[in-house]
Amino acid sequence: MTTEAGNKEFIEHILNQRKKRAMAKAKLCLGIDLGGTDCKFGLVDEAGTIVRQIKHPTNLSGGPDGTLDSIAAQAKDLIGSDSVVSIGMGVPGPMSSREGVVYEAPNLKGWVNVPVKKLLEEKLGIPVALSNDANAAAWGEYWVGAGRDVQSMILFTLGTGVGGGIVLNGELYCGPDDTAGELGHMIINFDGPVCGCGSRGCLEAYASATAMRRAVVAGIAAGIKTRINIPQGEETTFGTRAIYDAAEQGDVFAVEVFRQAGFALGIGAANVINIFNPEMICYGGAVTNAGEWIFGPLRATASANAFNKPASRAKIVRAALGNDAGLIGAAGLALRDKTLS
């Protein structure tokens, strides 16, 4: 008995030593996902695992300087005594990863031509890699999420707007101006409703949570009877959950709202299938909680409108990393840059 217990203790000791050595060698990167409401931070290791994470409301007072001061303080807190090789930050707006500058961020007041890379590196003394938030999410899903076993993957993010990212042959395709992957603004109906970007008939004008909410409000105003329960005062903010609950109860109108969004997404999917021949199209964001109410019509429309060969190749799936895709991907891109340099 005594010998057995002693052996067990010895083996545990050896395993713990090995684990400590492995952790000491593992490179850590800080991933930051900056949004207009929240800023998420995560220490991510080389395997794409989040070691520790935290979320803070984005400090919008004091302009870009105030925001970046808060981010630096919060980053220091999370890093603690650990050693971090680089910081990857996803930002919500047009930016240049090469220059490290955010040109503008509609959800961050006063953000115009902000040299984020330079400012954060001065505050933290750690190299910073900037990326667009949707592209970062695409890289996260490709690296360790739904797309970890494929080489070419397209991500659509469905939320207030529709974003996206393109990974081709194992590379994130951002284009020379870091503007590639604006999949929500592919025009699927040139006579369609005006989109937030000023064009007509963008996918976003049909398949974002905002578009679905608008369809519900218009239907109710036109006298359609529905079980969709819009809480008082939430006419412009209610989520797709309210539509989902009604659809689950057999509400014909709720099902139709999802069918139309799924149809629009299916047309979008058919376009990217014919253009890129991807192995996978992956969908993230809260809207995907509608499940088959949206994915059913989406898959049917995609396969009916794309060429057979690439349509049968492209797996249409839900994203796997949830809200963490952006920070994991931002960290992954920073780690990748570190490996390349």
Ligand SMILES: [Zn+2]
């Ligand atoms: Zn648009």
